[in-house]
Amino acid sequence: MKNSKINILAGAIIMAMSMFHTTECKAHDINYPQETCIISQSEGEDKPMLGPVDKLPEFPGGMQAMMTFLRKEIKYPQQCAQQGIEGRSFITFVVNKKGKLTKIKLMKSAGHKLLDKEAIRAVKAMPKWIPGEHEGKTVSVRMTLPVSFKMNKK
Numbered sequence: 001m002k003n004s005k006i007n008i009l010a011g012a013i014i015m016a017m018s019m020f021h022t023t024e025c026k027a028h029d030i031n032y033p034q035e036t037c038i039i040s041q042s043e044g045e046d047k048p049m050l051g052p053v054d055k056l057p058e059f060p061g062g063m064q065a066m067m068t069f070l071r072k073e074i075k076y077p078q079q080c081a082q083q084g085i086e087g088r089s090f091i092t093f094v095v096n097k098k099g100k101l102t103k104i105k106l107m108k109s110a111g112h113k114l115l116d117k118e119a120i121r122a123v124k125a126m127p128k129w130i131p132g133e134h135e136g137k138t139v140s141v142r143m144t145l146p147v148s149f150k151m152n153k154k
Contacts, residue, residue: 055133057095057141059126066126073122076149077114087111088148089119096140099128107144119147 059066087110132141
């Protein structure tokens with residue numbers, strides 16, 4: 001719809017990809033807010049480990065390329081646009097050692113299932129990323145991406 005737009009928010013603009021974070025890193029009752037967790041590379045299930053990564057995963061072409069991709073990919077759900085429904089979905093995912101996005105799920109709802117479903121669909125459509133690194137090794141990293149749906153105001 002021409003009266004609607006999707007506004008892709010990446011948190012507070014501090015530095016390129018540094019706004020992606022998780023607050024799920026816990027060990028020995030120590031929280032690491034605003035840090036990106038390394039996901040262990042052991043066989044079996046991935047488990048969050050302590051500390052931030054040295055180099056965050058990156059969308060091919062960087063932040064601007066990711067914003068452009070999402071603006072083109074996301075379609076404002078017609079029912080929501082007609083009813084003026086707005087909101088912000090928080091999508092969490094893991095960029096694995098090969099750059100593939102896995103474990104894509106809704107972390108926080110925009111308040112309407114159609115907005116959440118569209119945000120998840122768009123993230124699933126993303127190409128492989130450049131994986132994160134820690135201590136010279138490629139690692140899997142949990143990321144969070146807020147996607148904001150807002151109507152154009154005239």
